[in-house]
Amino acid sequence: MSREAMRHPGLNLGSHHGSDQDSAERLMFGFWVFLMSDAVLFGMVFATYLTSLDATAGGPGPRDLYDIKSIFVETLLLLASSFTFGMASLALKYRHPTQRLVGWLVLTVLLGVAFLGFELHDVASMFAQGGLPTRSGFLSAFFDLVPLHGLHVAGGCLWLVCLIAQLARYGVDRETKLGIMRLALFWHFLDIIWIAIFSVVYLAGLT
């Protein structure tokens, strides 16, 4: 009944996966180092945004441009996608049938794409109200921060599609296992960045 020691961030495969979990340890730590440096990058873009809050130059500000309902839906979509990815990780760890694993991953991609759709819609409606990145320092900083996260999500979706193709071609082998585990870290990390974005940018902007 004893719990196995955690060897790396994310869901650990456990000893019933044999040597696959030994190769996971180094790779996952390396990927963790990348994620932490990515967090520092996001932190500096947040700092740019926070110091540009008053630089609206007479243009539209947060209250004119942000739509809380759309942001709420995006937040729920991303949270749901984190959960479905968690279910995919469980399906991988406990050797559920491959179709079920692929099903959870496909669901995650769909949620990610839906998130991006809402975000594009937000951007379009901001543009329609004169909220262009060239309008003011505040808007430049906004379009530096939020689409940077959106690009990460788009990259994550592309990566998911590649992994699903790999699973279809090669099945669940060491490479695909390790790919899914690293992408899981990336995906959950993006959800954490989104918490900071909806709190600092949107909710604080609308208070």
Added chain:
Amino acid sequence: MIKSTQSSSDRDDLREQERRDFRSYLWGVGLALVLTVVPFALVHWLHLPRLPVLTAIGALALVQILVHFRFFLHIGFRHNREDLQLLLFSALLLVIMLAGTIWIMASLALRMALPT
């Protein structure tokens, strides 16, 4: 004979572990949902003074970030973990750089008498 009973107990062990992992994700998503809905409701429906609302949003976001690290990224204090140390170090860097940037720029705005 002995081997087969052992492997069946291993299987039970694994099933128990799976239930535990699944429950952990459920807890994570439930807590995250509450911690998301509360600040949105605060901003959308209750028109309270600005400072307490901002403080509440910040505090709830911090708690939610910890929840995500604990339940989705499975970072804990239990074991020998370089990844936790790296996370804490990155958090320290972030605090220094964020607070430093905001301090310097706010001070600059004040001294240059820019409209704030």
